[in-house]
Amino acid sequence: MSNLDLAFAALADPTRRRIVARLTRGELRVTDLAQPFAMSLNAVSKHVKVLEGAGLVGRRREGREHYLRLRAAPLREVARWTAQYERFWTRRLDALGAFLDGQKENGDEGSQ
Amino acid sequence: MSNLDLAFAALADPTRRRIVARLTRGELRVTDLAQPFAMSLNAVSKHVKVLEGAGLVGRRREGREHYLRLRAAPLREVARWTAQYERFWTRRLDALGAFLDGQKENGDEGSQ
């Protein structure tokens, strides 16, 4: 699984996006992070592992407590990937007129 | 499932990202779209349906042929969501220094 696969998949779950949002305020222990969620601590712990797997969360152990923090680098990759398509949503390129001008530029198949 | 859920989930699959990339060159029939992929036409057809479900692909029927085109609007939403975190990857905010300044600004929980 590529980096981008992992990042997109990790962010596809709304709970995980909330976790990411929550971590913008600073480090949190797993228990504190889990507190507002209507699911078991175990479930949140699993979500955190998915985010770690995608490089979106880092962990620092301090005794029995694990402090989690946001690691935004993969978000940068996602942003870069989507930015490739910016010209398709700016201007009317998104709509029907897309190919009146097209067909020549942009010879590559995009990433992966 | 929210729009953003659907968009992220759709983009998590590399085949689907290739489809999106492919459609930047213009409209394609399902068969032509499927041609370079090492999987059955049916599989590609299913991927297309996922992309349609996320609003990333539009379809125009012309007789028995279905012409697919990119609809980039959901990509714009993804870009907007990730842009929220831009300040966490620019500067050294991503790394350990993230909370030296933090704790005050950004009172919301992000989207959804």
Next chain:
DNA sequence: GTATTATTCAACCAAAAGGTTGAATGAATG
């Protein structure tokens, strides 16, 4: 009208995802 072509629908399958509960590990605390 009979093939052929473009596409989907339906059933099936294996693997992954998202959750649960219960037990294990390992620090801190009384």
Next chain:
DNA sequence: CATTCATTCAACCTTTTGGTTGAATAATAC
């Protein structure tokens, strides 16, 4: 040392995902 607290591990379950094959539908071509 016995307990409690923070966290993970493991097993299990249900639903979703990504693929297959085979049949159905519907438009074109011979």
